[in-house]
Amino acid sequence: MLEINNLHVTVDGKEILKGLDLIVNKGEIHAIMGPNGSGKSTLAYVLSGKEGYEVTAGNLLFEGKDLLEFSPEERAREGIFLAFQYPVEIPGVNNAYMLKAALNAQRKHRGLEELDAMEFMALVKEKVKLVQLKDDLLQRSVNEGFSGGEKKRNEIFQMAVLEPKLAILDETDSGLDIDALKIVAEGVNALRSPERSMIMITHYQRLLNYIEPDFVHVLADGRIIKSGGKDLALELEKRGYDWVREEAA
């Protein structure tokens, strides 16, 4: 589904990713862990097409297509979803309205009928239960005045409605208390499917207790320096990152 080869990315003239390789197959969940500043969020933004991230070498293939040719909206319509580390507040833009516009843009791209307001609200009612988001938040401006936990849940809720093929969860767990984390994890688990792949970027092993990955990768200094199964996460939790770095060096 996703193939990243020798990816080099520069931000403001500084090289952040220095030859990253990663293959994600259909239905797999990959956890990417690593110390601060290792390039985790850069990877998330490059995949979703944010401006200011210059790919100087390597390539990104999604279902065989060159992602770098696509705008952020085209990537979303192809089925890529980013759950933001810091979801953006957008005053004046209604949450439900935004999501309906997004869903219909994606459906149109895929040659499906657009949903009318009634059909959309029925879908929303069903999906909103997944993350226990209060109804009134849907009628507020996007993320405006939401608590940290509500913002993260809103991201997962959007993911549930948009049903992406590849979801990138950028530190979705950070800043959440254990109850909120459980709700978010349950939501994500409910969205697991053989058709859907996920990349979970995280700093903490804790999340992986609730969402079990198929693979764990260590990202350090712009490269994946070690990959393994879920046990690797436990070892990282115990021993930190230095031993992996030494091993890699």
Add this chain to the structure above:
Amino acid sequence: MENWLQQFAEHRERLPGAQQPQIRALREESIQRVADAGLPTLRDEDWRYTSLQPLGRREFKLSEAVSPSLEAADLEAFRFPELDTWQMVFVDGQFMPGLSKIEDLPDGVIVHDLASWLVDENREALMLRNEANVLASLNTAFMVDGAVIRTRENVIVEKPLHLIFITTAREGSFMVVPRIDLRTGANSEIRVVENFVAMGAAQSLTNTLTNIVAGENSRIEYYHLQEESKEAWHLANIFVDQKQDSRVIGHSVSLGAALARVDFHINLDAAGGENILNGLYMGKDRQHTDHHILIEHLSPHTRSEQRFKGIMDGASRGVFNGKVVVHEGAQKIEAVQSNRNLLLSDQAEVDTKPELEIYADDVKCAHGATVGQLNEDELFYLRSRGIGEEKARALLTWAFADDVISRMALDPIRQTLEKKLAGEFSRTEQFDDIRDLV
């Protein structure tokens, strides 16, 4: 200038009230003041960014009585769906009784056309104000028609009064000079909508003046909605005097005209007076829009609030100048002013200047101004969900504007404007009904 004097000489005998000595004298004095002072120039601090010089070069003819073949059906486009109003229609400056609806007004409300008011010997004197203002003097010299509105004490006027000023595409440039004179009795309530619209590319100059005196504990909500033709000039002076405990809420929307200049002069000279002013101005192509606000806190325990937003596209230019003066002894004042501007193109320009002058010590005042572009993070967030770039930009621009519109109490006006703005901001992609989920 020559043109004005010549126009005056030509029309002085025909202007309404010409047979009334006081009115006649008033007009003569006013035109004399205009002749003495001349039009403001860029050297005047209040006119630093807006030049009226091209006005002096064009020969605007005072619009004379015409009877355009307008029918009620032609007005539908200018009415607000599902808003039941009293209505006065003016075509190229002239009151059209046949198109208006001011009969059967409830007891205690007077709504009268200005022209016949001026010829009525028993009329109450018109309010005059700020004779130093040349455009106001020009209005007094030439005022052709308009509305005189009075509410008696304790009268709540349920239906809004909709004043529709229509200019039509005619040969040559012409001038319309409306005047609105509104006075409310104690504890009364009224809503008035001034709506300036065009049929076709009218090359008109509107020089309008609104005088408002809000009686004790009365409440007024008024709208100044400017949608003149893109060839037109729109000059407006709005004077508001507020008595004790009165509350005046104004909404100013400026979308049309090649050049628009709107001046608000608000006097809070009795305790408990509150004035709230919301504004939205937009420019495209080479449009120029200038808003000047002067708030005078003359009495303690008064409150004012101005929130203006500008959206400038193309090579348009926006000017905002808001001045709040808290006079000596006017303690316990609260004054808030903000002006936020969105620039949608590299060629657009905004000059904003919020000013505070405070001569009292126990006051709460805040003001601020910003000029910026659409937020890139917000844009990316929307696009990352699959919303196209153009629609994302339109949505964010709409949200910026809607913050002002959404404060309007009259829902049908709010909805009509919201739709209009959605159409303005979305060039190719269709907006579905923006409010269908709200």
